[in-house]
Amino acid sequence: TQSTRPQRLLHAVQKNATRGDPRSVVKAIDNFCRQKEWAMNVGDEKGCILDSVVSEVNPVTVLELGTYCGYSTVRIASLLPPRAKIITLEFNPDYAKIARQVIAWAGLEDKIQVVEGPSGEWIPKMKEQFGVKTFDLVFLDHWKDRYLPDTKLLEDCGLLRKGTILLADNVICPGTPDYLEYVRNSPRYKSQYFKSHLEYTKAEDGLEKSVFLG
Ligand SMILES: Cc1cc(C(=O)N2CCN(C)CC2)sc1-c1cc(O)c2nc[nH]c(=O)c2c1
Numbered sequence: 608t609q610s611t612r613p614q615r616l617l618h619a620v621q622k623n624a625t626r627g628d629p630r631s632v633v634k635a636i637d638n639f640c641r642q643k644e645w646a647m648n649v650g651d652e653k654g655c656i657l658d659s660v661v662s663e664v665n666p667v668t669v670l671e672l673g674t675y676c677g678y679s680t681v682r683i684a685s686l687l688p689p690r691a692k693i694i695t696l697e698f699n700p701d702y703a704k705i706a707r708q709v710i711a712w713a714g715l716e717d718k719i720q721v722v723e724g725p726s727g728e729w730i731p732k733m734k735e736q737f738g739v740k741t742f743d744l745v746f747l748d749h750w751k752d753r754y755l756p757d758t759k760l761l762e763d764c765g766l767l768r769k770g771t772i773l774l775a776d777n778v779i780c781p782g783t784p785d786y787l788e789y790v791r792n793s794p795r796y797k798s799q800y801f802k803s804h805l806e807y808t809k810a811e812d813g814l815e816k817s818v819f820l821g
């Protein structure tokens with residue numbers, strides 16, 4: 608039976624990365640996507656912007672919407688202080704299965720909780736299920752049509768605090784116009800656009816960083 612692209616990406620990690628070395632896992636995935644097959648990881652160019660935001664925020668509690676194969680999950684977790692945690696939501700069970708193995712190869716299982724299912728159903732359960740009070744950082748990288756409704760849900764569920772940072776991938780390509788319009792015009796956010804490129808291509812894309820003002 609034919610393998611899937613996430614399975615081939617996992618095999619590239621197991622073949623080329625060192626167990627317990629998150630940066631080698633990130634490098635192995637980027638090399639696979641540059642040399643073999645494009646895949647929708649945030650990539651190294653936008654990944655460096657992600658790294659700088661994570662390092663600046665120094666979050667204790669992180670929410671990632673959209674795990675895919677765990678590339679950005681590993682990238683973020685490798686920068687977190689010892690007791691910090693990241694909860695990552697993935698709708699697709701096949702992606703979640705691969706991500707758990709990529710995360711295990713990086714040796715970051717203790718910092719990461721992969722949760723399978725729709726973000727719209729899990730966000731309202733964050734407090735009761737995972738003992739979350741508020742998130743310090745939210746990385747939106749799941750589905751363009753869910754960025755705005757899930758942001759409003761996070762607000763309504765009291766999961767954002769004054770100073771929480773929302774960082775959104777793909778605001779240009781594939782594009783999230785309704786989300787951009789909201790965070791750029793709402794008095795409750797201060798937004799900033801980081802121009803970059805779609806992973807592994809020359810097409811324009813960027814990250815939008817928005818501070819929740821409470
Ligand atoms: C699937 C896909 C195809 C894209 C594209 O324009 N392509 C032209 C150029 N060729 C080379 C690649 C394909 S961009 C993109 C994409 C990229 C992300 O970072 C995503 N992140 C989260 N969730 C998504 O659904 C998501 C989709």
Ligand SMILES: [Mg+2]
Nearest residue numbers: 649748776777
């Ligand atoms: Mg993306």
